[in-house]
Amino acid sequence: MDLATNLQMVTAGLAMGSIYALVALGFVLIFNAVGVVNFAQGEFVMVPAFVAVWLMDVLHLPFPLTYLVTVIFMGVFGIVFQRIAYYPLRNRTFLPVIIATIGVSIFLKNGAQIVFGAEPQLMHRPTPPDVLNLSGVFVDPQYIVIIVCTLGLLVFQYFFFEKTSLGKKMQATAQDKDMARLLGIRVATMIAITFAYSSILGAAAGILVGPIFYVTKEMGGMLGLKAFCSTIVGGFGNVQGAVLGGIFLGVVEVFAAYYVSSAYRDAFAFIILILVLLFRPQGFFGEKIAEKA
Amino acid sequence: MRRFVCGMLTAMVAVILIATAPAGAQEIRLGFTPPITGASAAEGALQIKAIDLALKQINAAGGVNGKKINLIKVDNQSTNPGALTALQKAVEQEKVLALVGSVKSTQILAMSDAVKTYGVPMMIGGTNATLTRQGNPWLFRIRPDDSIAAAAMVKYIKEETQFTKVGILHDSDAFGTGGADLVEKGVKAVGLTLVRRERYTTKEKDFTAQLLSLKNAGAQIMVLYGTNPEDVAVIQRQYRQLGSPFKYIGSPSSQMKDALNLSREAAEGIIAVADFVPGQSEVNRKYADDYKKEYNEVYDTTSAWTYDGLNILVAAIKKAGEDRAKIREAILATQGYKGVLGTFNFTPNGDGLSEVSVVQIEKGVPKLLKIVNVGAK
Numbered sequence: 001m002d003l004a005t006n007l008q009m010v011t012a013g014l015a016m017g018s019i020y021a022l023v024a025l026g027f028v029l030i031f032n033a034v035g036v037v038n039f040a041q042g043e044f045v046m047v048p049a050f051v052a053v054w055l056m057d058v059l060h061l062p063f064p065l066t067y068l069v070t071v072i073f074m075g076v077f078g079i080v081f082q083r084i085a086y087y088p089l090r091n092r093t094f095l096p097v098i099i100a101t102i103g104v105s106i107f108l109k110n111g112a113q114i115v116f117g118a119e120p121q122l123m124h125r126p127t128p129p130d131v132l133n134l135s136g137v138f139v140d141p142q143y144i145v146i147i148v149c150t151l152g153l154l155v156f157q158y159f160f161f162e163k164t165s166l167g168k169k170m171q172a173t174a175q176d177k178d179m180a181r182l183l184g185i186r187v188a189t190m191i192a193i194t195f196a197y198s199s200i201l202g203a204a205a206g207i208l209v210g211p212i213f214y215v216t217k218e219m220g221g222m223l224g225l226k227a228f229c230s231t232i233v234g235g236f237g238n239v240q241g242a243v244l245g246g247i248f249l250g251v252v253e254v255f256a257a258y259y260v261s262s263a264y265r266d267a268f269a270f271i272i273l274i275l276v277l278l279f280r281p282q283g284f285f286g287e288k289i290a291e292k293a
Numbered sequence: 294m295r296r297f298v299c300g301m302l303t304a305m306v307a308v309i310l311i312a313t314a315p316a317g318a319q320e321i322r323l324g325f326t327p328p329i330t331g332a333s334a335a336e337g338a339l340q341i342k343a344i345d346l347a348l349k350q351i352n353a354a355g356g357v358n359g360k361k362i363n364l365i366k367v368d369n370q371s372t373n374p375g376a377l378t379a380l381q382k383a384v385e386q387e388k389v390l391a392l393v394g395s396v397k398s399t400q401i402l403a404m405s406d407a408v409k410t411y412g413v414p415m416m417i418g419g420t421n422a423t424l425t426r427q428g429n430p431w432l433f434r435i436r437p438d439d440s441i442a443a444a445a446m447v448k449y450i451k452e453e454t455q456f457t458k459v460g461i462l463h464d465s466d467a468f469g470t471g472g473a474d475l476v477e478k479g480v481k482a483v484g485l486t487l488v489r490r491e492r493y494t495t496k497e498k499d500f501t502a503q504l505l506s507l508k509n510a511g512a513q514i515m516v517l518y519g520t521n522p523e524d525v526a527v528i529q530r531q532y533r534q535l536g537s538p539f540k541y542i543g544s545p546s547s548q549m550k551d552a553l554n555l556s557r558e559a560a561e562g563i564i565a566v567a568d569f570v571p572g573q574s575e576v577n578r579k580y581a582d583d584y585k586k587e588y589n590e591v592y593d594t595t596s597a598w599t600y601d602g603l604n605i606l607v608a609a610i611k612k613a614g615e616d617r618a619k620i621r622e623a624i625l626a627t628q629g630y631k632g633v634l635g636t637f638n639f640t641p642n643g644d645g646l647s648e649v650s651v652v653q654i655e656k657g658v659p660k661l662l663k664i665v666n667v668g669a670k
Contacts, residue, residue: 002509005505005508005509008501008505008535009501009502009505012499012501012502016498016499110330113330113334117338118334118335118337118338119335119338119551119554120335120522120523120526120551120555122554122555122557131533131534131535131536133536138534138535138536140531140534209498212498212527212530213498213527214523214526214527214555216523218332218496222496254499254501254502255502257502257503258502258503258505258506262491262492262493262502262503262506263465263492263493263494265493265494265497265502266494266497
């Protein structure tokens with residue numbers, strides 16, 4: 001097999017993997033903060049994509065302003081989401097909250113159809129539409145933007161959580177709410193910020209994939225599932241695991257589709273999920289969930 | 294007091310009965326099961342526009358023997374179970390006489406047994422060739438079936454191009470697989486070489502692997518049998534981004550408005566099979582004008598079958614009266630009917646059309662290259 005084909009697939013895989021990683025991170029941060037899987041995480045990608053298309057097509061905002069407004073919108077959206085789907089149920093078991101997130105997910109999908117229509121929308125791209133021809137390797141510039149932006153976000157996140165006081169407070173909240181409260185950390189605020197941040201990660205994913213995927217109300221569904229797989233493959237609740245799990249899945253999928261069977265492309269993610277659950281239930285990087293539970 | 298309540302109730306029931314009874318007698322209830330919600334909602338909206346135009350014209354012209362047509366739309370939710378439920382609801386609850394069904398072959402397969410049991414005529418847009426050949430006498434196809442589209446693509450490659458190495462890419466659902474099977478058979482029958490066959494699942498977002506695989510297998514031309522216009526749009530863009538490594542000829546979804554709106558300049562020069570080309574006949578031009586007047590936009594070619602479907606169905610009811618078996622005979626007796634999609638000559642199987650057009654996308658619009666008739670079967 002020639003090198004150009006493989007390089008091309010690596011790029012495509014890394015780009016898809018980066019998006020899985022961003023959505024997976026959203027899952028993990030919320031899970032760590034409140035112990036609940038947020039099934040509306042896929043819609044955290046769909047909503048900002050629609051908002052961005054609307055800002056560009058209807059209000060004719062330039063790219064940077066569109067992105068800024070979308071990110072701010074999603075920050076607020078995350079806090080509102082938290083108020084509606086989590087806060088009223090915070091003293092109950094995890095189950096009502098999970099059902100609430102599923103409810104919000106259905107509401108958002110159908111709401112998007114009513115507000116934005118059923119037709120898929122085209123999101124304009126900040127990069128030129130032509131591909132880069134790097135001596136026989138054709139690369140969509142948007143793929144490179146996706147990879148670079150994801151890397152940038154990860155670096156930012158590392159410094160945010162490890163070096164700032166706010167980040168450390170959020171970590172403390174995730175580790176032990178009661179202890180954090182005793183130390184004078186405003187737990188409710190930290191949780192709200194976590195939701196906002198997770199939602200902003202969704203905004204980044206939505207803005208980045210919009211020009212490639214086209215924007216539809218269903219765009220978050222499979223993305224959410226694959227990202228969920230990524231978190232489990234990487235080790236549930238583990239931040240590095242979610243990122244590496246996402247990138248791993250993205251790359252494996254492309255290669256499996258090429259070398260094994262393109263018909264079962266989507267199945268590979270779930271086959272890997274099952275294998276991981278069978279042979280290494282804690283994931284590649286995780287602590288042993290089985291023992292904890 | 295109790296007597297008063299009883300009296301009121303009786304009066305209300307009486308009013309309701311009086312109000313509904315005559316209305317029921319003066320209208321003909323027909324059903325339509327489009328996707329209003331779910332993955333195909335975008336296509337559903339266009340189908341509804343087309344059929345509503347036919348309905349408006351039929352009723353404005355006096356309906357059927359003085360009776361208005363009441364078209365009841367039941368959402369099939371873009372799923373197979375949804376389609377079956379919609380059919381059951383239309384027939385059992387809404388008491389429709391006949392109906393216009395779905396454009397998706399998988400959904401028609403899901404509905405087929407129930408249609409046969411009910412013995413209710415259903416106009417279909419699904420193009421999987423086997424649909425009308427499974428001993429179900431109640432299905433009537435308003436679009437050229439896949440064997441025609443597939444045969445026309447093969448005929449076009451063989452007769453109009455120099456290419457001998459063909460690659461196939463298709464959706465793994467019933468529509469794509471059925472179409473690709475026919476292409477594969479046809480390619481081998483006329484002596485072309487099939488170098489590789491690749492597939493994808495609906496809603497996939499990255500087709501790099503499949504396209505590269507076709508390229509590396511040495512395909513000179515790719516036959517794309519896609520189902521969802523969104524998927525096709527993504528394929529067209531990525532095909533262009535890989536440097537258009539081979540020629541591209543696609544099934545009707547490759548020239549659908551929904552696909553072209555999304556892929557824009559990436560679709561330039563792509564060849565596709567279309568049921569028909571806008572403006573090819575007088576009926577067609579009139580439809581274009583009427584549609585433009587009604588909705589102030591250009592009509593979608595893949596949804597126009599609902600317009601012809603309702604018109605042919607109503608014409609048959611006019612001839613046969615409100616009897617399902619007679620309506621069936623009247624539809625099969627429809628010969629030389631000039632519709633938007635072409636001239637309908639129904640076969641005993643229930644297939645209405647046997648010709649398709651091969652088009653090329655120029656400045657975002659399908660332009661006719663050649664009308665290919667593969668003959669009645």
